[in-house]
Amino acid sequence: MHFQISDQLIQKIQYLIETKDDEELLLHLEDIHHADIAEIITELSLDEATYLVKLLDSEKTSEALMELEEGVRERILDKLSAREIADELVEMDTDDAADIMNELSPELQKQVISEIQDEQHAEDIVELLRYPEDSAGGLMAKELVRVKENWSVTGCMTEMRAQAENVTRVHSIYVVDHKNHLKGRLSLKDLLTASSDANIRDIYIPNVDYVNVHTEGEEVARIMQKYDLEAIPVIDEMRRLVGRITIDDIVDFIKEEAERDYQMAAGISEGVEADDNIFKQTRARLPWLLIGMFGGLGAAGIISGFQDTMSVFPKLLLFVPLIQATAGNVGVQSSAIVVQGLANGSLKGNIIAKRLVKEVSLALVNGLCIALIVFGISHFGFGTSFRESISVGIALIAVILLAAMIGTIIPIILDKNKIDPAVATGPFITTSNDVFGILTYFLIAKAILGF
Amino acid sequence: MHFQISDQLIQKIQYLIETKDDEELLLHLEDIHHADIAEIITELSLDEATYLVKLLDSEKTSEALMELEEGVRERILDKLSAREIADELVEMDTDDAADIMNELSPELQKQVISEIQDEQHAEDIVELLRYPEDSAGGLMAKELVRVKENWSVTGCMTEMRAQAENVTRVHSIYVVDHKNHLKGRLSLKDLLTASSDANIRDIYIPNVDYVNVHTEGEEVARIMQKYDLEAIPVIDEMRRLVGRITIDDIVDFIKEEAERDYQMAAGISEGVEADDNIFKQTRARLPWLLIGMFGGLGAAGIISGFQDTMSVFPKLLLFVPLIQATAGNVGVQSSAIVVQGLANGSLKGNIIAKRLVKEVSLALVNGLCIALIVFGISHFGFGTSFRESISVGIALIAVILLAAMIGTIIPIILDKNKIDPAVATGPFITTSNDVFGILTYFLIAKAILGF
Known part of the structure; x- marks a missing residue:
């Protein structure tokens, strides 16, 4: 019984719109749920979608409009007169109507309000517009x-x-x-x-x-x-x-919150939608890439600071990407667990110290496994000397421990300072781990190989 | 009016439990909501928590038990007899009761069921246990x-x-x-x-x-x-x-779904909870670290394949971490947007081609910005020759384009093959981008510097 959108249905509807066969069109869409009407609208061209919205009963389209993605809805509303928008708003609950109003320009808002006949409804909408969208006042409906x-x-x-x-x-x-x-x-x-x-x-x-x-x-x-x-x-x-x-x-x-956190962890700020324009997307993404870039340049500085080592033990450089990748991955794992724990409130008070001990133990287990494998492959596979391989292995363990600690502590510090710890996941934690990881690697290698 | 847990309250309750002052304890907890009782229980030691659960009315504790984290609840249930567990289950809706039963051993399940006096309730619970936990049958309640x-x-x-x-x-x-x-x-x-x-x-x-x-x-x-x-x-x-x-x-x-996706993106499988033991945590995390490790070893292989280049242009190696970090970050950004679009159904059909074009254009914009900055810093800051700096810049643009394409296409391919595209984010995408990125870098540098 669940509605399934199909190419045939879309083609049929497009044909009916093209031939302006309103009667047949209404018959076809009569029993379709407003959430499904929204799905159909998304598949149509802007002109076709507008035609449909104007044709259908505003009781149905008002609900369908609410289900649309913001970008699609905005383009359709642009094609409607203040009068037509008012007809839609009258059918909506006040909270939805206020959400739509928030997407309109101030002048258009005034025109639309003056077109709403039901004075109480208009007054309620205006009242809701006074509150910030993310506050209880902005989320509530007047109907009760x-x-x-x-x-x-x-x-x-x-x-x-x-x-x-x-x-x-x-x-x-x-x-x-x-x-x-x-x-x-x-x-x-x-x-x-x-x-x-x-x-x-x-x-x-x-x-x-x-x-x-x-x-x-x-x-x-x-x-x-x-x-x-x-x-x-x-x-x-x-x-x-x-x-x-x-x-x-x-x-x-x-x-929406979960999507924002997820994007933040991937190095995308501002809660961008997939269909936002390139300028907005760049603004959301480029800053995080620049953080990574400066981290990379920092790493370049560290490597060039160890140029003497490089000339004596050139094989050490082979493992820089491995060190960097491992430090990044471990840091992201630890920070993700901490950020989630902070978000759902399970992490607080005396648990934090326990958490750090656990992350470090876990890092030790993982570090030993990885160090052993890498030691074997670097010594026997890449022909790295025994002492070089040993230093790579020990450095790996140290880097993993450090990454786990940074990944655990940074989100907690941010949270204590009332900064959303989600910013600490993704590029931010990866970059700091990259830089500290590479530095640790060279310091340990230098200490062990003694130059 | 909202309840705020405080150290004083916890200490007071601990004192009352220690002195077994049941009357005062009941008076203190009388008006507290079961969700808040759950918060209090989390702060107590296991023995104190068990004392409280046994003391309070099972109407209240049954609801509080449902609010507890699974680990805490399991430890408390362990301290209760089959009879006492049955008393709790009788007060619960059948779906919650079945969830609790799922956490018990098969023998204990049988004992608990036989202790439930209300036969209809017992039958309903047994019926619900027949369905997988994540199916509609496992999620439903019999009460309606x-x-x-x-x-x-x-x-x-x-x-x-x-x-x-x-x-x-x-x-x-x-x-x-x-x-x-x-x-x-x-x-x-x-x-x-x-x-x-x-x-x-x-x-x-x-x-x-x-x-x-x-x-x-x-x-x-x-x-x-x-x-x-x-x-x-x-x-x-x-x-x-x-x-x-x-x-x-x-x-x-x-x-829970959002948390799982988030963890997956951070390279943690199995939906681990922060208080799971080290063995379970290692099983969820180590495989992803091993993927990163093999990627790192692959990168080592690539670098050693370009040893001739290294000896002539040693400064090229300085920028390996930068190339790797950028490739990883860009890939994660693109894949996160695609994975979200696939998850919320906004990405399908003819939109996919458009998406790829957009990601590539976006990569070009970001790539040009970053390449210009890096060119300047490497040439003037690190004293890299003009031709070397140019090859680093061009390689960066190529790497960013490639990473954006891989990040966009891999989740779509996985989704088409009915594999959860969320596995493509995090370490998986980072690692493939690391390896391809470093390879591209050396190939382009070799072509431009002509050796």
């Missing part, structure tokens, strides 16, 4: 079910019926006093199982989690995950209930 | 609200009241026929707004998303996210409704 503490269960059911019409999904019912101060919540289950002559005051749960409009999105995600919440109410500075955040918005948020 | 299509709205409300008692959270009401075949669903909102003499048959939504017990977890996560579902029903081979999966379990799943 709100009951007063002095109502009866029966009265509450009647009132809820009316309110539920405007809310896509009822998660929790929030209980407020006459000043709209948040008092607690009521689960639908409690309401269903309560006797009908009970009073809301007697059955609501006063101990409710909430966040403030200014709470950061990351903190909202942490609280909702920790306490397994599907929705959380948002209050303003006066403790008044002003909105709620639902878990589906937080799922998107968590995914 | 189920109504028959021929019931009236009033009858349905009465029946639901009874069923809701056993369900922690009511997401959706599922509609089945007399053979328990899934027919559709009913939102609580629809039920609330329906007239009480209506029939379920007239108001339910027949078009319901569902998954099969054998559907893989990853696919369940994809469907639930794509269609913004908070719960999805699970059917068996006979189309009978057997369970449901809720979004909170999927959030955990998505996070």
Whole structure:
């Protein structure tokens, strides 16, 4: 039963758009879920996509628009009039509408708002635009079910019926006093199982989690995950209930966070999307490559500082790439584990010292294995002298130990100084390990070979 | 109002445990959320933690146990009798209970099951244990609200009241026929707004998303996210409704997936946890280090193959670390973007060719910047001759182009061959880029310097 997009379907739709066979087109798309409509739109040309958006019911396209990638959506919105955008926004929940508005120019925002007939909806959207996108205020929706503490269960059911019409999904019912101060919540289950002559005051749960409009999105995600919440109410500075955040918005948020961390580890900043332009991509990537470049030049400086050694033991140079690769890999492994531990909160307090001891022991085990293999291959394979091979092996162990320590400690230091430790993974840790690794290698070789 | 764990609180609790002041202890922990109890338990010694788990109401500890990290939970369960474990499981939803059972030995599983008084609950748990942990069957819970299509709205409300008692959270009401075949669903909102003499048959939504017990977890996560579902029903081979999966379990799943991908990119396989033992950690990490090691030895082979060049232009060797670092960094950047695009489905069909063109253009821009800087520094800083510096610069551009292409193509090829492209990031891509990069460097230098 799951929808599967196919080339035939796309071709059929393109043909129907070309021949302007609106009736057939509507028939074809009638039963398709808005998330699938979004998939179809992505496969069409901009003109075809715009044609479809204008043709279909805005109830359907408004949801499809939300599913599109930002770049695709922006190009389609560019082709719509303020009036047409307003029609889409009216069908959306306020949080989605505010997200779309954030993508428009200030002038267009004003025009669109003036085209929205439903004044309350327009006011709600304008209110949400006041908050930073990543704050609880920017994430929340205004739609929610709100009951007063002095109502009866029966009265509450009647009132809820009316309110539920405007809310896509009822998660929790929030209980407020006459000043709209948040008092607690009521689960639908409690309401269903309560006797009908009970009073809301007697059955609501006063101990409710909430966040403030200014709470950061990351903190909202942490609280909702920790306490397994599907929705959380948002209050303003006066403790008044002003909105709620639902878990589906937080799922998107968590995914975006994970993608950003992943990119950061790969040396890409700014949360670039694959379809961003070359200028933006360069800005996100080049700085990290320059860090690597300066590291490489530093390594060149170190090698040229050991020129005497080079002329006596030229074979030592063969193993520079090996030393560098191993130092980089070990450092990235250690830092990734630490960064994850810091991110999910499992790494704190007295565990940090234990962690360092463990990483170092682990490095020792791995280092011994690798050093033994390399010793064998360099001595018997590359004909390196026994003493040279021994120094390569010992240097490898030292380099691995050092890399593990740097990889463990740097993220912890950054975290303590309130810098996102994710920046420490990827090129940053690789580069510092490259440089320290090569320096250690030559120092140890020099000490052992005694020149 | 948010709970903040503190050293004083921990010390107080440790003191109360030591003096066995159960009454005071219960009073202190009464109002603390189970997720916070879990945080407290993590800070205690094993004996203290066990004392607390045995003392507190199993309604509270069962939920706290689920929040603990697997390693901590295992150690505590080890200290409990089969009877005590059974008491915890009775309080849990079946999916959580099955997860715990999966962590026990087969003999202990049998003992625990025989200690569970509620036969239906025991049967449900045993049923869930039959499915692989990462399948829909392994993720689902048996608790759900189920109504028959021929019931009236009033009858349905009465029946639901009874069923809701056993369900922690009511997401959706599922509609089945007399053979328990899934027919559709009913939102609580629809039920609330329906007239009480209506029939379920007239108001339910027949078009319901569902998954099969054998559907893989990853696919369940994809469907639930794509269609913004908070719960999805699970059917068996006979189309009978057997369970449901809720979004909170999927959030955990998505996070675990993201962590695995992140670790893979850092060269750690198997989804290791920070507190796994050294043997397991070595098994997850050493293979990747060995890949890097063999790459390094390959590079050593290449360098020794160009020994003639080395003796005439020894300064070329200074820039080997730079070439290697740059090739690695560029490759990881390109592959990370491609792997993410493949994972979130934005990269497919005709976009792939466009992507390659873009990555190459981007590489050209970055390559030109870096080559210019390196040319300047090597010529004026390291006193490398003009022709040598030119060959380093040109080689750098070539290496960056090659690395971008390898980084883009390898994940796509793996994906086409149904291999998780995430393995292509990290050490794998770095190592191949190291080797190809160094080879390209020497070949270009040789061609330009003409020896």
